Amino acid sequence: MGDTDTPEPYESLESQWASLLGFADRYRNLGYGPLADALREGGPPPPRVQGTPIIFDTRLGGDPGDAIALTCAARNLPELALVVTTDEHRGDDRARLARYVLDLNDRSDVPVVTGADLGNISYWVTDGFTPQQIPTQPDDLLTAVRAVCSRVDTPVRWIGTGPLTNLSYVLENAPELASQLAITQTGGAIPDGDRAERNFGLDPGAARRVVGAAQRLLLVTAEVSSRPETAVTPDSDLYQHLARPDAPAWARLLHTHFDRWYIESGPPSTQNAALTLGAALQLPFIDFTRASLTVDTDARIRIDAAGDPTWITTRADYPTFWGWLTKQLHY
Numbered sequence: 001m002g003d004t005d006t007p008e009p010y011e012s013l014e015s016q017w018a019s020l021l022g023f024a025d026r027y028r029n030l031g032y033g034p035l036a037d038a039l040r041e042g043g044p045p046p047p048r049v050q051g052t053p054i055i056f057d058t059r060l061g062g063d064p065g066d067a068i069a070l071t072c073a074a075r076n077l078p079e080l081a082l083v084v085t086t087d088e089h090r091g092d093d094r095a096r097l098a099r100y101v102l103d104l105n106d107r108s109d110v111p112v113v114t115g116a117d118l119g120n121i122s123y124w125v126t127d128g129f130t131p132q133q134i135p136t137q138p139d140d141l142l143t144a145v146r147a148v149c150s151r152v153d154t155p156v157r158w159i160g161t162g163p164l165t166n167l168s169y170v171l172e173n174a175p176e177l178a179s180q181l182a183i184t185q186t187g188g189a190i191p192d193g194d195r196a197e198r199n200f201g202l203d204p205g206a207a208r209r210v211v212g213a214a215q216r217l218l219l220v221t222a223e224v225s226s227r228p229e230t231a232v233t234p235d236s237d238l239y240q241h242l243a244r245p246d247a248p249a250w251a252r253l254l255h256t257h258f259d260r261w262y263i264e265s266g267p268p269s270t271q272n273a274a275l276t277l278g279a280a281l282q283l284p285f286i287d288f289t290r291a292s293l294t295v296d297t298d299a300r301i302r303i304d305a306a307g308d309p310t311w312i313t314t315r316a317d318y319p320t321f322w323g324w325l326t327k328q329l330h331y
Helices: 010-026 033-042 065-076 093-104 141-150 165-173 198-202 204-213 237-242 249-264 272-280 318-328
Strands: 054-058 080-085 112-114 156-160 181-186 217-220 286-295 301-303 308-316
Touching: 010 033, 054 065, 065 080, 065 093, 065 249, 065 272, 065 318, 080 093, 080 141, 093 112, 093 249, 112 141, 141 165, 156 165, 156 272, 165 181, 165 204, 181 272, 198 204, 204 286, 204 308, 217 272, 217 286, 237 249, 237 318, 272 286, 272 318
Parallel strands: 054 080, 054 156, 080 112, 156 181, 181 217, 217 308
Antiparallel strands: 286 301, 286 308
């Protein structure tokens, strides 16, 4: 996790891991056995993906955290290439709102595609936010994703902050993209409680399929992302910053979004989507490891030696995260 934008060749990272593993195995009798076992269990490092195209899959319109993350990406990441929406609301409410957020941030270059509609009418607090002149957005998800992937011979980052339905559809219908997509997904909890984490629970089948089919998957789990340390309340500095009299239109929209959320759902707003964005950018305030996971039929996940090797978050440096997030929303 360096600070350069030039990805180090994955072959170089993998060869360094293999070389260190070979050294530790060779000198087990000198006390390097535990290191060899840990390296083998962890597997080779994930590839460096800074600067590669980003597909952002969002459940925009509920908790304002998704709008915060999308705004950060729109304002600061020229590699943002496509936005897709999931768990759509009344046809394409989320997609039209995404189009509006991008337009407010001068990102007319980024297309929006309407994704899966799971039939829910909840988790929506943004009625009246999107101007009527914002048109219906296209809905050919597979064509849009293939277009992004076909333009480059590098990994393409998929950042998911909602249910995994769109991603499951892509991996099922374009399995050749599994080796190209570097996926960072908000979801899962270890250990899970009486019911599955929200994003996994909205579409258990999709969660199971993605964990089984994805080749490069990092889960930003609830015990790291959905914590009081990631919350925004009316007393938070970020909320006050967005409320300044000189706030630009995109900031006023976010502030109004927080107000509507507080009225309809009550504070706080958890910034797990922004933390997922930071993880996808491989920023140094998030630690992760590799574990073998099984997703049960009810979408609860558990550590299982016979499961699918998956990267999972282990901790976050929240003060550093807030410093980064505040900088992304500076005006």
